[in-house]
Amino acid sequence: MARLKVLLLKEWRESLRNKMVLFGVIFLPIVMVGASIFMLTTGEAESDPVARIALFNMSLLYFMVLPVVIPLAIAVYSIVGEKEQTTLEPLLATPVTDTELFLGKALASAIPAILVNWISFGVFLLTTRFLVGGFLMQTLTLPWLTSIFGVSPLLAMFSVGVTMIVSSRASDARAAYQFSSLAVLPGLIPMIVYSAMKTLVDLRLVLLEGGLLLLGCFIVLRIAIRLFRREQILTRWK
Amino acid sequence: MIQAKGLTRRFGDLIAVDGLDLSIQRGEVFGFLGPNGAGKTTTVRMLASLIAPSGGSATVAGHELGREDRAIRSRVGVLTETPGLYKRLSAKDNLLFFARLYAVESPEKQVEKYLKMLELWDRRDSLAGSFSKGMRQKLALARALLHEPDVLFLDEPTAALDPEAAKTVRELIGSLRTNDRTIFLCTHNLDEADRLCDRIALFKSKLLTEGDPQSLKESMYGRRTVVHLANSKPGIEDELRLPFVTKTEWIDGRLLVSLSDPITENPVLVRRLVELGADVQFVSELKVSLEDLYLDLMEGNHGSA
Ligand SMILES: Nc1ncnc2c1ncn2[C@@H]1O[C@H](COP(=O)(O)OP(=O)(O)OP(=O)(O)O)[C@@H](O)[C@H]1O
Ligand SMILES: [Mg+2]
Numbered sequence: 001m002a003r004l005k006v007l008l009l010k011e012w013r014e015s016l017r018n019k020m021v022l023f024g025v026i027f028l029p030i031v032m033v034g035a036s037i038f039m040l041t042t043g044e045a046e047s048d049p050v051a052r053i054a055l056f057n058m059s060l061l062y063f064m065v066l067p068v069v070i071p072l073a074i075a076v077y078s079i080v081g082e083k084e085q086t087t088l089e090p091l092l093a094t095p096v097t098d099t100e101l102f103l104g105k106a107l108a109s110a111i112p113a114i115l116v117n118w119i120s121f122g123v124f125l126l127t128t129r130f131l132v133g134g135f136l137m138q139t140l141t142l143p144w145l146t147s148i149f150g151v152s153p154l155l156a157m158f159s160v161g162v163t164m165i166v167s168s169r170a171s172d173a174r175a176a177y178q179f180s181s182l183a184v185l186p187g188l189i190p191m192i193v194y195s196a197m198k199t200l201v202d203l204r205l206v207l208l209e210g211g212l213l214l215l216g217c218f219i220v221l222r223i224a225i226r227l228f229r230r231e232q233i234l235t236r237w238k
Numbered sequence: 239m240i241q242a243k244g245l246t247r248r249f250g251d252l253i254a255v256d257g258l259d260l261s262i263q264r265g266e267v268f269g270f271l272g273p274n275g276a277g278k279t280t281t282v283r284m285l286a287s288l289i290a291p292s293g294g295s296a297t298v299a300g301h302e303l304g305r306e307d308r309a310i311r312s313r314v315g316v317l318t319e320t321p322g323l324y325k326r327l328s329a330k331d332n333l334l335f336f337a338r339l340y341a342v343e344s345p346e347k348q349v350e351k352y353l354k355m356l357e358l359w360d361r362r363d364s365l366a367g368s369f370s371k372g373m374r375q376k377l378a379l380a381r382a383l384l385h386e387p388d389v390l391f392l393d394e395p396t397a398a399l400d401p402e403a404a405k406t407v408r409e410l411i412g413s414l415r416t417n418d419r420t421i422f423l424c425t426h427n428l429d430e431a432d433r434l435c436d437r438i439a440l441f442k443s444k445l446l447t448e449g450d451p452q453s454l455k456e457s458m459y460g461r462r463t464v465v466h467l468a469n470s471k472p473g474i475e476d477e478l479r480l481p482f483v484t485k486t487e488w489i490d491g492r493l494l495v496s497l498s499d500p501i502t503e504n505p506v507l508v509r510r511l512v513e514l515g516a517d518v519q520f521v522s523e524l525k526v527s528l529e530d531l532y533l534d535l536m537e538g539n540h541g542s543a
């Protein structure tokens with residue numbers, strides 16, 4: 001597994017030098033979190049606690065969206081980037097195993113996605129706690145916490161799997177990005193369901209979501225693992 | 239170092255490599271020549287255990303293909319057709335990444351050794367994306383050498399380079415020859431193969447012929463002596479009547495004589511010509527280029543396969 005670490009460090013080193021990736025991983029969360037804090041601290045919500053709680057509740061949805069969108073850029077560039085630079089063959093000529101390669105690519109985008117999401121969540125909580133007040137924290141019910149800490153990593157994995165499949169078929173980063181954005185839409189269903197339910201998110205619903213996502217991840221990652229075999233990469237990928 | 243028996247690779251209906259037999263020794267520089275689409279890259283990919291053969295077997299660096307693929311990969315180095323470097327990483331970081339994947343003992347030292355050897359040390363911190371084609375090829379060559387492989391596969395190392403860069407890389411390859419490193423060089427550059435290789439194989443899906451460059455040429459054409467005469471005397475060739483002469487022809491006023499051993503036969507030939515009243519100006523050996531051989535074979539004039 002020492003090789004896995006080598007692979008991951010290289011992915012991240014490359015990502016840090018790629019503006020498109022940085023945009024997806026850093027800029028997007030800043031904008032989303034910044035916008036919700038701004039809305040919570042200004043405007044009509046300022047004087048009305050009920051409206052504030054509703055807004056806070058809405059804002060929590062962002063932490064179900066971020067894990068879906070953050071991995072896109074990393075995964076697309078880590079795969080299409082290798083194709084464009086024709087680095088796959090030298091990489092595959094090393095003793096790295098197919099599993100290590102797959103895990104390297106998958107975790108390179110899943111780990112930052114999950115961490116950045118949780119960090120954004122933490123920043124959001126701290127900021128609103130001090131700027132608005134502790135009363136908001138009552139909104140953080142068990143279903144929400146389960147969603148953010150249990151379901152959102154699954155969302156990230158689902159998004160990673162889908163993007164890996166799309167990227168293995170695409171030869172152009174932009175096309176891969178656009179197509180993946182469409183293909184991960186099912187991952188946003190939880191958010192749509194939550195927003196339809198307003199404040200009444202209950203644990204059974206969250207567990208159902210989690211179960212469905214687990215199944216989705218299983219299917220998507222199985223397909224991805226098959227595509228990420230040496231033979232496939234060198235003879236079938238475009 | 240490399241033994242292949244009946245190595246075959248199909249892509250659907252297409253047979254890219256058809257029953258290839260090879261036996262390459264430790265320390266040998268082996269030239270693998272063939273036109274575009276001959277299956278050179280496919281062969282390298284199979285031998286480096288990147289793709290699986292559809293048939294046949296091979297051992298590479300003492301390990302059996304298909305059973306000990308990881309061991310093979312850790313003992314061979316591949317210079318792929320395109321250099322394939324991470325543009326956003328520095329030359330040094332590119333190499334360090336691979337050194338660590340190959341689990342080289344002291345990555346920093348190995349990287350320094352090869353950057354210095356390939357004269358890239360001063361540019362170690364520049365991004366690989368800023369390198370010229372020649373420098374990229376050198377960096378890719380350094381990468382293929384980092385783990386001191388037993389077998390080095392070079393897939394058309396000079397094809398994309400200008401003549402000067404090609405010369406540099408070619409000289410480098412010449413200097414890589416050691417007693418325990420086997421080099422498998424794919425090329426269409428015949429001159430390169432002629433100069434660098436101990437043995438060459440001509441290949442187009444199947445092995446057409448193999449041997450050391452000199453004896454290959456001789457076996458195709460025999461030895462030929464060119465005689466320049468001051469006054470061309472048509473008909474003189476019929477009067478030669480020498481038992482060792484297998485063939486004669488006139489080309490541009492010069493007499494071309496095929497024989498088997500120029501060292502002992504040339505003096506006899508010259509004496510005979512003088513007896514017949516010819517004014518001999520020059521006697522030389524006809525040089526057959528590998529290109530003539532290659533083109534003849536590829537056009538199927540001598541197709542033995
Ligand atoms: N992944 C693949 N799918 C289908 N056919 C392939 C594939 N890879 C190679 N081929 C076919 O196999 C044959 C041999 O290709 P290969 O790349 O090995 O030739 P080559 O000798 O390296 O040629 P070049 O000098 O152009 O590099 C070609 O006809 C090629 O089209
Ligand atoms: Mg080739």
